[in-house]
Amino acid sequence: xxxxxxxxxxxxxxxxxxxxxxxxxxxxxxxxxxxxxxxxxxxxxxxxxxxxxxxxxxxxxxxxxxxxxxxxxxxxxxxxxxxxxxxxxxxxxxxxxxxxxxxxxxxxxxxxxxxxxxxxxxxxxxxxxxxxxxxxxxxxxxxxxxxxxxxxxxxxxxxxxxxxxxxxxxxxxxxxxxxxxxxxxxxxxxxxxxxxxxxxxxxxxxxxxxxxxxxxxxxxxxxxxxxxxxxxxxxxxxxxxxxxxxxxxxxxxxxxxxxxxxxxxxxxxxxxxxxxxxxxxxxxxxxxxxxxxxxxxxxxxxxxxxxxxxxxxxxxxxxxxxxxxxxxxxxxxxxxxxxxxxxxxxxxxxxxxxxxxxxxxxxxxxxxxxxxxxxxxxxxxxxxxxx
Numbered sequence: 001x002x003x004x005x006x007x008x009x010x011x012x013x014x015x016x017x018x019x020x021x022x023x024x025x026x027x028x029x030x031x032x033x034x035x036x037x038x039x040x041x042x043x044x045x046x047x048x049x050x051x052x053x054x055x056x057x058x059x060x061x062x063x064x065x066x067x068x069x070x071x072x073x074x075x076x077x078x079x080x081x082x083x084x085x086x087x088x089x090x091x092x093x094x095x096x097x098x099x100x101x102x103x104x105x106x107x108x109x110x111x112x113x114x115x116x117x118x119x120x121x122x123x124x125x126x127x128x129x130x131x132x133x134x135x136x137x138x139x140x141x142x143x144x145x146x147x148x149x150x151x152x153x154x155x156x157x158x159x160x161x162x163x164x165x166x167x168x169x170x171x172x173x174x175x176x177x178x179x180x181x182x183x184x185x186x187x188x189x190x191x192x193x194x195x196x197x198x199x200x201x202x203x204x205x206x207x208x209x210x211x212x213x214x215x216x217x218x219x220x221x222x223x224x225x226x227x228x229x230x231x232x233x234x235x236x237x238x239x240x241x242x243x244x245x246x247x248x249x250x251x252x253x254x255x256x257x258x259x260x261x262x263x264x265x266x267x268x269x270x271x272x273x274x275x276x277x278x279x280x281x282x283x284x285x286x287x288x289x290x291x292x293x294x295x296x297x298x299x300x301x302x303x304x305x306x307x308x309x310x311x312x313x314x315x316x317x318x319x320x321x322x323x324x325x326x327x328x329x330x331x332x333x334x335x336x337x338x339x340x341x342x343x344x345x346x347x348x349x350x351x352x353x354x355x356x357x358x359x360x361x362x363x364x365x366x367x368x369x370x371x372x373x374x375x376x377x378x379x380x381x382x383x384x385x386x387x
Contacts (some may be wrong), residue, residue, distance in 0.1 A: 004268070011312045041084060043091040048097060049078040056103075069245060073234040076225055080233055083289070085312060100225060104342060125366050150331040155203040155276045157323060166324035171335050179328060182211040182340055186329075187231065187341025189216055193258050201260035202269075203276065208326045209261075209283070213229070218252045219375035227251040230261035240264060249386035253378040254345075277302035277319055284318040347375060354387040 056071030079096045169175045188206075213231040216221035226233045228251035234244060240260035242250040250256045268279035271287055280288040281302055293310040296301045304318050311376040328335050352361075359382060362369040373382065 010137040042089055042095075043181075045079055045082040045084065045092060045097050049075045049095075053079060053102065055097060065246065070238075072246070073238065074102070075099060077233075077235040080224060081235070081286070097223075102288065139227050150334045151327060153203075153326065155332070157277055158303065160306070160320070162306070162320035163280065163323045163327070166317075166320050166325060167335070168325060170328055178215065179211075179325070179337065182325075183217040183329065183332065183337060183339040184342055185216040186211060187343060188345050189254055189258070190341070191344045192255060196255070196258045197262050199267055200259070202265050204261045205326050205330065206265060206276070206280075206322075208329050209265075209280070210258075211325050211329065214323050215360050218254055218257075225319065228257045229254060230257050231261065232257065236264070247381055247383070249380055250378050275300060275302070280319050280322055281305075281315050285312055288313075293342055321372065345375065352384050352385060356384045358382050358384075 002169060040328070043212050044301065052071050052075035056068045056075060058067075058069035059071055076096075076099065079092065079099070082092075082094055112215045121281075154163060166175075169177045189210070190207065191212065194204050197204050197207055210216055212228050214228055218229055219227075220229070222231060224233060227249065230251075232240075232242060233252045237244055237257075237260070240263060240336045242253070242260055244251065264285060265279055268287060269276060270281045272278035272282065272290070278290055278294075278300065289311065290305075293305045297305050297308055299305070305311055306319075312351055328337070332339065358372045358379065359369045359375065362372045369382075373379075379385075
């Protein structure tokens with residue numbers, strides 16, 4: 001059980017700790033929509049995904065839900081890892097959305113005795129989906145006398161015009177309100193994230209990646225099924241040990257997912273010979289895609305790869321967005337922001353019996369159920385998991 005202090009009183013919350021690990025994978029977020037024709041490869045991808053789905057369906061009907069979950073994840077990964085931009089292929093995108101709906105229906109178990117209205121899993125739109133709809137006109141270039149770069153940073157990076165474009169977007173464009181919200185919400189998790197990144201030997205400045213991914217919302221869910229503060233897709237979450245069942249989704253667990261994100265970033269940094277920009281690009285689109293771009297470019301340099309257009313548009317935007325957020329976040333007043341961050345979440349851990357109802361706990365300790373739920377976002381059904 002967690003104990004948190006807020007406004008001078010102690011509030012008890014419930015958190016079940018599962019010491020597992022998890023990953024991130026490619027996120028299809030900043031893609032262009034210029035072409036919607038179906039790729040010849042789409043049918044092969046659909047057939048592969050459908051095969052996994054049918055196997056998962058059979059496993060579910062036999063009562064093997066763990067196996068079913070893994071097979072359902074493989075079905076989703078068959079689409080997400082195909083290399084086809086869903087935004088550019090209307091047929092595959094429609095299939096993927098229908099596949100998600102079919103899989104989600106299997107997670108609504110008839111034996112659950114919780115009211116759907118009261119116990120529906122809380123999810124929120126992903127910021128990356130919003131940023132994917134940015135119009136080019138909102139990214140006007142700044143003049144040499146316009147916005148400047150301030151501050152010192154704990155990793156080396158070079159600034160190219162796209163970074164200035166996104167600084168302009170967040171300072172004086174439509175993105176300003178989003179920046180304000182993120183700077184405020186960051187207070188809840190920043191101390192925790194900095195502690196974990198320091199332990200995992202990752203530059204602390206990179207905690208601001210969470211602002212671009214989700215605006216620090218544990219239940220953010222993207223159109224590509226990426227979830228949590230760090231927007232892990234199912235496969236990468238599993239790769240780094242984040243449990244995902246009908247009862248719990250540790251991609252929404254702030255601490256576990258932060259540890260997984262730090263470890264994945266560190267692995268990517270080592271994989272790309274100490275280049276954090278390439279590591280960030282791979283966090284978005286996968287290391288295989290970045291490896292391929294490097295091979296075609298002949299240079300392991302993000303800005304050269306960006307200039308030659310060898311990565312998807314979403315990834316070419318992703319890295320400048322991260323850098324612009326880091327620059328603004330570390331120099332808020334210089335860029336005209338005066339945001340009071342939320343107070344850090346303070347809590348204590350305790351263990352509870354299997355399938356303990358969080359509403360019962362909330363009633364016993366006299367606090368709103370929503371407060372307990374907010375502190376335990378990984379519990380999908382408002383109860384602790386069965387043993």
